[in-house]
Amino acid sequence: MQRVMVVGISSGVGKSTFAKKLANALELPVYHLDTFYWKPHWVEASPEEFSFLQREVVAQESWIIEGNYNSTFGIRTVRADTIIYLELPLRVCLFRVFKRWLKNMGKTRSDMANGCKEKIDYAFIKFIVTTYRPRKRKMDDRLQRFIESGANKKVIRLKGKKAINSYIRTLNKAN
Template sequence: MAGVERVLVLGCGGSGKSVFARRLGARTGLPVVELDTVFWRPGPVGLSRPEWVARQRELVAGPKWILDGDLGPYDVLEVRLAAADTVVLLNLSPVRCGWRALRRGRERWDFWWWVLTYRWRHLPGVRRVLAASDVDVVELRSPRAVREFLRSV
């Protein structure tokens, strides 16, 4: 990943974005920001769209980063994408994502709806936005592909 300094990690809830981002950060030395901790306030209540856009602009102003997060219907991906040089899209099976999310703890109903419908409702839009950008996209579809990618970095 020579020359890679601004990485977005996207994928369905439970796909392993945060673990992947931390491991990638450890291997590359790039600082990692978990977007869930920035977007969600207690309740959980998300930032308003203008607040989220402004906060993302602050985050991408740094010279090097890994931003981990896909906020589904709450997201404004274009802000991060305009500053990124690479996107890693974790596209694991819905069953695996659901199982991982279930193991990690309680979630709101809208989270589960997003996980269940990610592949046919959200992922096509993400793919369209990615295709219209100049960013390099790496799609990983299995835990094995994730391990092999991290080993290659």
Template sequence: MIIGNPGSGKSTLARKLSDLLGIPAYHMDTIFWQPGWVPIKREKLVQETKKLMEKDAWIIDGNYGATMDIRLKEADTIILLHFSTIRCLYGITKRRIQYHNRTRPDLTEGCPEKLDREFFQWVRKFNKRKAPHIYERLANYPDKRQLIFKNRTQLQKFLQKLS
């Protein structure tokens, strides 16, 4: 399970781990967003997430509080990308430029990349408002392998050891 601020590289990491470990990667954004940026209902999100977790092995990236505890209970390894706010703002801006008028691979087709003020502010406030709650949730799972990366250098060293 991979969680963290938008723009931290959760989906990129999921794809890399999938390639390295031979485990399928799934993106919560793909489950949640229907074409045209239409969200699915909470019940459907929970149902679809549970279906994925019935598989023998999985890598799921994304936050989504409605399913976070379900995924935390089932995951054997939890990765938190707790990068600086500026790093994540750079990530979402770069992504917006890279996928201008296109749908990125970890989203449902028909959801072209966008960057609006509301999302920018959400990312800007994530480390102060959301991260503390994530740490509280992680504290409920001391038996799980938890990997917390504070920067890309730490993450790259981890990936080098894996390969």
């Protein structure tokens, strides 16, 4: 595992936290797509800039890239050797989004661009709720295509908090 994508079913599934722990266990650099996509004060990067920044990272020999961003999924899958997919129930994801908002209110998280203070709004919650099930189906297809794209392509599906925590514990013991 040298080039790893960490993706998940939804916001609040724990992609950023998991990627940081994975980076520590594997001693690989971690990149959070939110820091490429968002500029200070929640200004979106242009599609060209967002793609360019990912191509720069993907060209490196080893990395962990965390985040979904469907529009640029293909940029990462070309060089990735592993995708780790996290899935938790919708209610858990929503609870975690609200918990994260309360915990970080008025602050910028380390996995976000500078000046992007934690926020939550109706549109974000609606996005999580309305895309959860369709994303689940779409992700199954994407993961299958990734496996079929090369002999050395691996998918690790971690469904549930126990599976996610157990995987990190196992990696830490191995190293």
